[in-house]
Amino acid sequence: MAAISVDPRMSLSIGHDRRQHGIVTDEIEGIITVYKDGHLERPLVVPNVACTVAPQPHVTSRDVIINKVSNVWARFYVPRCQRKLPLLVYFHGGGFCVGSAAWKCYHEFLANLASRAGCLIMSVNYRLAPENRLPAAYEDGCNALLWVKQQASDGSSTDQRWWWSQCNFSKVFLAGDSAGANIAHNVATRLGSFESSESMASKPFCLKGTILIQPFFGGEGRTHSELYTAQPSTSALSLTASDVYWRLALPVGANRDHPWCNPLVNNGSAMLETSRIPPTMVFISEMDILKDRNLEFCSAMIKAGNKRVEQLMCRGVGHAFQILHNSHLSQPRTREMISHISAFINL
Secondary structure (H helix, E strand, C coil): CCCCCCCHHHCCCCCCCHHHHCCEEEEECCCEEEECCCCEECCCCCCECCCCCCCCCCEEEEEEEEECCCCEEEEEEEECCCCCEEEEEEECCCCCCCCCCCEHHHHHHHHHHHHHHCCEEEEEECCCCCCCCCCHHHHHHHHHHHHHHHHHHHHHHCCCHHHHCCEEEEEEEEEEECHHHHHHHHHHHHHHCCCCCHHHHCCCCCEEEEEEECCCCCCCCCCHHHHHCCCCCCCCCCHHHHHHHHHHHCCCCCCCCCCCCCCCCCCHHHHHHHCCCCCEEEEEECCCCCHHHHHHHHHHHHHCCCCCEEEEEECCCCCCHHHHCCCCCHHHHHHHHHHHHHHHHCC
16 A cells, blocks of 8 residues: 655745746645646645544555546544444545545544444545546546445455455445535535446445535625624634635636535525435534535425435534634534434434
């Protein structure tokens, strides 16, 4: 298995003279800067850590290359256990433009989740925009799940047995936070359209549900929470930053009413009725600017006939609280979140 140190897309550019690249076309200060000449800067706002760093006892973590051509890889978390465990295929947040499965905050959160919820986790390091605009991240998510399905078929004959032997492939879940939750939903929708086909139907593989944490949606029209939710200085997402992320992530020329951003626009609610979406758990943060969009999304899912949509409100916390610990309520709310996820995947 090839060694993976850090995500090459997260290289530092802090020392560059900004004048040499000319005009800045898009910027979220301290997060990402895009120049007219195509140069990109992503300051390393969160440290990368190696998979060998062990934030939780009795949890093994390793990195695995999923696709050598696209350089997509995944970090696995395998708790020590005497029984086979459900598998969460997880997608990190970052507005589709930043973030990594190697980020310290995700490494700690997912190791904790694997240990306390009793599950295996495969954290996918998908391609980022604007170098790889949507649907690249969706394609990476679908391919990652198809890779898992292939391991279910013949994993015992590969070098993946160290996690394969503990995996219950009949209980696979898609999960993610923010942009990662958007990816999980879109991957589930895409796979639902051909779940009865040979590509996904072979036993023992079965996609049982999706877990969406503060899913990142948007739209041209503003919601009440986008306009009026007071954001503290520690907030992980502002309305301005949201607009920049979407401008960089969507296909060139698309606006925020593209269905990948706004799933309810242009008869999107009717499309939910025809999509074969598995049971879904949605976590909404009370102080998040995305609160109203998340609530509208849940209502549309229920109206469309999705019988099992669990909607959970995280009181007193904002966007990405579970990885940033930017509130005194972050830790108790994170424990509550993990408890709900554990109940959802271990039914």
